[in-house]
Amino acid sequence: MRPFELLEPSSLREALGLLDTADETVRPAGGGTALMLMMKAGVLEPSRLISLRRIEPAWAEISQSADAVEIGALATLSAIEHSGIVRSELPVIARTLRTLANVRVRNVATLGGNLAHADPHMDLPPVLIALGASVIIASRGAERELPVAELISGYYETTLASGELIVRVRVPKQFARFSAYRKITTRSADDWPALGVAVALDREGPVLREARIAVSAAFDRPLRLAAAEAVLRGASIDDEAVLIHAGDAAADEARPIADERGSAAYKRELIRVHVRRALRDALDAQGGTP
Amino acid sequence: MNDPRAKEPRNHGPQVGRSVPRKETHAKLTGTAAYVHHLVLPGMLHGKVARSRVAHARIRGIDTRAASALEGVYRVLTAADVGKLIPDPHYGPAFHDQPILAIDKVRFAGEPVALVLAYDPHVAQAAAALIEVDYEPLPAVYDEVEAMTSKAVVHEVLKPAGTFPDLKHLAGKRDTNIALDYHLERGDPAKAFAQAAHVFEHTFKTQQVLHLPLEPFVSLADPADERLTIHTASQSPSFVRIEIARLLGWPENRVRVQVPFLGGGFGAKLYIKLEALVAAAALIVRRPVKIALTMEEQFYTITKHAATLRIKSGVDSAGRIVARECEVWWNGGAYADIGPRVTQKSGFTAPGPYDIDNVSIASYALYTNLPPAGALRGFGIPQLVWAYESQADMIARAIGMDPLEFRRKNILREGRPQATGTPMRDAAIGQVLERLAQRMQWQAPFDRGSGTVRRGRGMAIGFKASISPTTSVAIVNVSADGSCHLLCSTVDMGQASDTAMAQIAAEVLGMPAERIAVVHPDTDVTPYDMATLGSRSTYHMGHAVKRAAEDARDKLLALAGELGVPPETTPIPDLFKKKYGMQAGNVIGMGSFVPAYAPTDHATGQSSNVTPYWMIGATGVEIEVDTETGVVTVTRMINVADAGKAINPAVVDTQLSGAAIMQLGFTLTEQMHFSEGQVTNPSLADYKIPGMLDLPAVIENEAVEANEQAGPFGAKGVGESGTFGVSPAIANAIEDAVGVRLTSLPITAEAVYRALRKAAGRPLDDE
Amino acid sequence: MKTIRFELNGEPVTAQVEPHHNVVELLQTMGLRGARESCGQGLCGCCTVLVDGLAVSGCLYFAAQLDGARVDTIERTEREGELDVVQQAFAECGAFQCGFCTPGFVLMTRQLLAHNPAPSEDEIRHYLSGNLCRCATYPEIIRAVQLAARIRKAGA
Numbered sequence A: 001m002r003p004f005e006l007l008e009p010s011s012l013r014e015a016l017g018l019l020d021t022a023d024e025t026v027r028p029a030g031g032g033t034a035l036m037l038m039m040k041a042g043v044l045e046p047s048r049l050i051s052l053r054r055i056e057p058a059w060a061e062i063s064q065s066a067d068a069v070e071i072g073a074l075a076t077l078s079a080i081e082h083s084g085i086v087r088s089e090l091p092v093i094a095r096t097l098r099t100l101a102n103v104r105v106r107n108v109a110t111l112g113g114n115l116a117h118a119d120p121h122m123d124l125p126p127v128l129i130a131l132g133a134s135v136i137i138a139s140r141g142a143e144r145e146l147p148v149a150e151l152i153s154g155y156y157e158t159t160l161a162s163g164e165l166i167v168r169v170r171v172p173k174q175f176a177r178f179s180a181y182r183k184i185t186t187r188s189a190d191d192w193p194a195l196g197v198a199v200a201l202d203r204e205g206p207v208l209r210e211a212r213i214a215v216s217a218a219f220d221r222p223l224r225l226a227a228a229e230a231v232l233r234g235a236s237i238d239d240e241a242v243l244i245h246a247g248d249a250a251a252d253e254a255r256p257i258a259d260e261r262g263s264a265a266y267k268r269e270l271i272r273v274h275v276r277r278a279l280r281d282a283l284d285a286q287g288g289t290p
Numbered sequence B: 001m002n003d004p005r006a007k008e009p010r011n012h013g014p015q016v017g018r019s020v021p022r023k024e025t026h027a028k029l030t031g032t033a034a035y036v037h038h039l040v041l042p043g044m045l046h047g048k049v050a051r052s053r054v055a056h057a058r059i060r061g062i063d064t065r066a067a068s069a070l071e072g073v074y075r076v077l078t079a080a081d082v083g084k085l086i087p088d089p090h091y092g093p094a095f096h097d098q099p100i101l102a103i104d105k106v107r108f109a110g111e112p113v114a115l116v117l118a119y120d121p122h123v124a125q126a127a128a129a130l131i132e133v134d135y136e137p138l139p140a141v142y143d144e145v146e147a148m149t150s151k152a153v154v155h156e157v158l159k160p161a162g163t164f165p166d167l168k169h170l171a172g173k174r175d176t177n178i179a180l181d182y183h184l185e186r187g188d189p190a191k192a193f194a195q196a197a198h199v200f201e202h203t204f205k206t207q208q209v210l211h212l213p214l215e216p217f218v219s220l221a222d223p224a225d226e227r228l229t230i231h232t233a234s235q236s237p238s239f240v241r242i243e244i245a246r247l248l249g250w251p252e253n254r255v256r257v258q259v260p261f262l263g264g265g266f267g268a269k270l271y272i273k274l275e276a277l278v279a280a281a282a283l284i285v286r287r288p289v290k291i292a293l294t295m296e297e298q299f300y301t302i303t304k305h306a307a308t309l310r311i312k313s314g315v316d317s318a319g320r321i322v323a324r325e326c327e328v329w330w331n332g333g334a335y336a337d338i339g340p341r342v343t344q345k346s347g348f349t350a351p352g353p354y355d356i357d358n359v360s361i362a363s364y365a366l367y368t369n370l371p372p373a374g375a376l377r378g379f380g381i382p383q384l385v386w387a388y389e390s391q392a393d394m395i396a397r398a399i400g401m402d403p404l405e406f407r408r409k410n411i412l413r414e415g416r417p418q419a420t421g422t423p424m425r426d427a428a429i430g431q432v433l434e435r436l437a438q439r440m441q442w443q444a445p446f447d448r449g450s451g452t453v454r455r456g457r458g459m460a461i462g463f464k465a466s467i468s469p470t471t472s473v474a475i476v477n478v479s480a481d482g483s484c485h486l487l488c489s490t491v492d493m494g495q496a497s498d499t500a501m502a503q504i505a506a507e508v509l510g511m512p513a514e515r516i517a518v519v520h521p522d523t524d525v526t527p528y529d530m531a532t533l534g535s536r537s538t539y540h541m542g543h544a545v546k547r548a549a550e551d552a553r554d555k556l557l558a559l560a561g562e563l564g565v566p567p568e569t570t571p572i573p574d575l576f577k578k579k580y581g582m583q584a585g586n587v588i589g590m591g592s593f594v595p596a597y598a599p600t601d602h603a604t605g606q607s608s609n610v611t612p613y614w615m616i617g618a619t620g621v622e623i624e625v626d627t628e629t630g631v632v633t634v635t636r637m638i639n640v641a642d643a644g645k646a647i648n649p650a651v652v653d654t655q656l657s658g659a660a661i662m663q664l665g666f667t668l669t670e671q672m673h674f675s676e677g678q679v680t681n682p683s684l685a686d687y688k689i690p691g692m693l694d695l696p697a698v699i700e701n702e703a704v705e706a707n708e709q710a711g712p713f714g715a716k717g718v719g720e721s722g723t724f725g726v727s728p729a730i731a732n733a734i735e736d737a738v739g740v741r742l743t744s745l746p747i748t749a750e751a752v753y754r755a756l757r758k759a760a761g762r763p764l765d766d767e
Numbered sequence C: 001m002k003t004i005r006f007e008l009n010g011e012p013v014t015a016q017v018e019p020h021h022n023v024v025e026l027l028q029t030m031g032l033r034g035a036r037e038s039c040g041q042g043l044c045g046c047c048t049v050l051v052d053g054l055a056v057s058g059c060l061y062f063a064a065q066l067d068g069a070r071v072d073t074i075e076r077t078e079r080e081g082e083l084d085v086v087q088q089a090f091a092e093c094g095a096f097q098c099g100f101c102t103p104g105f106v107l108m109t110r111q112l113l114a115h116n117p118a119p120s121e122d123e124i125r126h127y128l129s130g131n132l133c134r135c136a137t138y139p140e141i142i143r144a145v146q147l148a149a150r151i152r153k154a155g156a
């Protein structure tokens, strides 16, 4: 690994100041896990890393209001996994984290890093998209909020401008919405997903009012599947056939990418099956525990 | 290594057959065990290798200027530098075909082209990336069957090494990629096929995989005192010494090879890997040099042969196999390594553990432009078993016979001649098969699942000959206080050989195994051993150790006689005290072992004694198939083996499941992917080995009650037997569950799903 | 070069580190052998160390970031020369072969049992899924974790 400079500012303000530069080789670091992998592989050679680890602890806090859970971007994935608030309000996130990377990585990796990295094989983005989450982005003197769906724009690409940091993630409380995530690995169980399927269903009595389906890993970035969502809108939750139709619609509209984890044709079949199963999981999980 | 804290049992009974705790327990559990990985010498340089990015090319020029100019770089070496020290810098156990650094030509992507030396490994790494090589591309060949006739020739000249007595006839053919062809003919196959009631012919394939020990290759050479000391993670220290001495034109005693613990080997760390490069570098710069490969670089160092196997069987109306023809093409990659030996040694077991009168075998070791292939836990056997045990079920199914019954009818029974003509001795094939069937409750009704989850089960049995003829030498050194050193060059890479060897010596000497300290391989001190490979140590070195201990014991008894004290009851320390007047002196016992062997006839492959013993391994599995996705889940795996009499039953158990789980990875998930000969997944992130969540819910192991009469205390090897049956057992279970047959490894979920779609008349079209 | 101060296995220490050095490199220059780099990618756990009581992959952790931290490695023993409950259980079950992965498994098992004194087999497998053992000593390791849990319970 090439030498570089490591700075550890003690406040967000200071960090934003250090990042306010046109120099593309200055990068923020959360847990540094993804950065370190890229630097070891020689695909990233920063001149300076601005570590966020020592900024105010508030940026790692998890809190709730009446209608949303707010997670600081510096919260580690294991802090989120074990948070009482997340477990009771957003159990699908706690469940997702259990098979995301491993204990040691989760102890270090941050939510901000997980989202900003924009590796299409990340597990959290599709879940957060299905849950309707947004990121709060800060830059020197400004703050903006953006749906997670609009954050990741391509293969390792985000809409973050240079000098911008993700500082918080806001996830609406789900109330009557039921959700599930399926991580599909095609090699060993500890692999990154070949396909991620997240669903969130709003129901009114026996009728599905709205469905959000987000898929990832088989694409260059996480995507919503509009046609499959449309099939579910207004359908009865007792209608098993509609789940099959939704799976078929998902398979028809998705354009998966072939790689060593599987051919495009096979991934399309996985989408068909796992969208249906994820919907089933979500319906079964109603009122269930994490 | 030895645990000085290990308490000796008060009333030690027999030492063999006891699950003695491993000698290295404390060191390994506290993280204090020493591996070459940790070794640092004063003034040491780190070497980083610049590697070829193309599979086959002539080298027009190597530009090392930018690398040399990088601050902190000590020296950059290419073949030109090596050639000044070693005029013919080619090495290898079967062929002297592998250059220390590429000379004029590269033959695979990943081949070492230059070496950068620096005190800071990060600097060396950065500099290695700056080396520019000008290549003139050559046509390349990657497939083993194509290599038979390809115009792309990997080696213009073939240079057999003549190291092994049984490979003396090796003289590869010019202008072909065939490093070795091995043939066996027995009976009259043509006639038998003509008369057979049924003839079956199938082709099977296995993929290229690799060992991936968690301690990657690492060697350190120290040129102090006008000699060379090589500290290396090697399974074959004696070979390293001889080969390095040969390259340098030095006497053996000027080269010293030391091996502490190995962080895994599995056949990867055999013969020469980094040792020649590190030795040359250290002698050129006259400083200690260490080269520690990364996980990625292991993918460019040694792998397991991909193979294509064609197998044709004639079966009579009663279900007896009357004729078998096997053709095997081994993809050896760019350098032969031990591939020719795999081709021959495994080749003759290609018809399986079956009693067949008419056999024809052709087995070819082929050069291709892929990373070299060598020995990996089973030495070619798992590839062969994949073919013959898959076909066994296919035949049984086709003739409407139960697969267990089919095997019972055909297996080799004690005393019957194997394909080479060598009679089977102490080979518990039938017993292993029956124990497996009992454990699986083969006759009992089986829950076949329903809906989208279908269940099935399958079994497979394989066998392996040992490596012969090979030599082992051991020394037992009894000190005046009655404690004892055992000196042998067997490498403990996790298989607990230190403990097993101590048990054997202790049994002879009538002392607890804990009292015997095992000296790790150091060629200045520990005597010759061919190598730690092929499950040979327990038998070969076990014999040598037993003889050395017997020699020591006889000398102690003679000493007692000389001193006129009762030989059986006088404590050892008293003998020394009486002899020397104080606590002083040693008694040294020596033992060596070379098993009997009759070379195979070149034309027919026949031999009256092709192996000192046979290893038998069988695996049965129960699986679930998700018919919507093709995902196969192994819910139960049973491994049964004939290990002779187990020296250490707990260790035998661990060896069986360890080998079987490794083979599970080779069956379901592991695969090296290539693009134009370049590995595209060279990391543990993209090459997936089994982890905790990939294990079958239930794993059972059994070593049958057996005895190898010729073995030390009835024992024989077991390190590989667990691998034999795994792959075909799973394929057989898949057919049992869902009626589709997979003939290529790995069996990915996608492959199963595609087969299901095809069987349903709706093949999955590619997009 | 930067000077950092941290607590290593209960002792205050000072070290000179380069920003691009990771924790394994640092610990090895300090003579510790227990954390080793193998995969270098956070997957195998051979490099496991505890930072402020939490397990991390030393291969993906900048040494400089240990400044002010409490670091524990496999070398830390409660009583000099004695194996703890987890190590005893690993010894009893023969839960290692080549030993390269073993310190990582022992440290992770301690963490698991500290959080979850009576883990189910499924919980054990999940918790340890980020530790690889190429010798595939997994069945013995699972048994060792279960045994350690039982010994701890009996001792409590």
Ligand SMILES: Cc1cc2nc3c(=O)[nH]c(=O)nc-3n(C[C@H](O)[C@H](O)[C@H](O)COP(=O)(O)OP(=O)(O)OC[C@H]3O[C@@H](n4cnc5c(N)ncnc54)[C@H](O)[C@@H]3O)c2cc1C
Pocket: A027, A028, A029, A030, A031, A032, A033, A034, A035, A036, A037, A052, A073, A074, A099, A100, A101, A102, A105, A108, A109, A110, A111, A112, A113, A114, A115, A116, A117, A121, A122, A123, A124, A160, A164, A165, A166, A167, A190, A191, A192, A193, C041, C042, C043, C060
């Ligand atoms: C062995 C292993 C297995 C893994 N398996 C999985 C898996 O199965 N599923 C999965 O989803 N993930 C997996 N991961 C990825 C893991 O989740 C990421 O490494 C992690 O989330 C990145 O977080 P970090 O805080 O370490 O990011 P960093 O490495 O610190 O940063 C990553 C990127 O984000 C930028 N960045 C960091 N913080 C911010 C911020 N607050 N605002 C803006 N930009 C920022 C950095 O500049 C960098 O470009 C795995 C990782 C490893 C090492």
Ligand code: FES
Pocket: C036, C037, C038, C039, C040, C041, C042, C043, C044, C045, C046, C047, C048, C057, C058, C059, C060
């Ligand atoms: S070396 Fe760090 S996890 Fe493998």
Ligand code: FES
Pocket: B214, B263, B264, B494, C096, C097, C098, C099, C100, C101, C102, C132, C133, C134, C135, C136, C137
């Ligand atoms: S014991 Fe060898 S890798 Fe685990």
